[in-house]
Structures are given as C-alpha cells and as structure tokens.
Amino acid sequence: MALAEATKRGRPAITKKCATDKDLASLGDLVRLVRNSFAHGNITFSQGTNSEIKALRQWNTDRNKRRTWGNDPRRR
Structure with a gap:
C-alpha cells in the first residue's frame, strides 16, 4: 500500500x-x-x-555509515 493511501485511511503520516x-x-x-x-x-x-521503555529509536545506514532512514534525527 502506498504511504499516501495509508495516510488517507487514517495511518500516521x-x-x-x-x-x-x-x-x-x-x-x-x-x-x-x-x-x-x-x-x-x-x-x-x-x-x-x-524502568519501562519510554522510546525506541531505530535507524539504517549505508555501507559508508551514512544514515539513510530513522525515526530520530539525532542518530547518525
């Protein structure tokens, strides 16, 4: 499903x-x-x-360790 369609159906942008x-x-x-x-x-x-989990931060990097995606702008 396209992200635009998912957003139209009520999913977070x-x-x-x-x-x-x-x-x-x-x-x-x-x-x-x-x-x-x-x-x-x-x-x-x-x-x-x-001691509960307050937030989960995730990211991806390319082979040169440059960030390519993530949910936290402070990570790589």
Missing part, C-alpha cells in the same frame, strides 16, 4: 527526519527498513521513570 533519509513509497518499504534496523542492531531504548 511518515515524514523524513533528516535530509539524508530516503523517501519511502509504501508500507512495505517501511517494514523492510524497520526489519533492517533490528537485524543490524541499529536500535536504542530510552528508559522511563519506572
């Missing part, structure tokens, strides 16, 4: 967080990038006040 982030065309692209971030260990957890 996916926006680029950094200038180097690639444009996503579909939900399939998003799922692939989320999978890659987990597979390559490009994730960090932020701890809340009661």
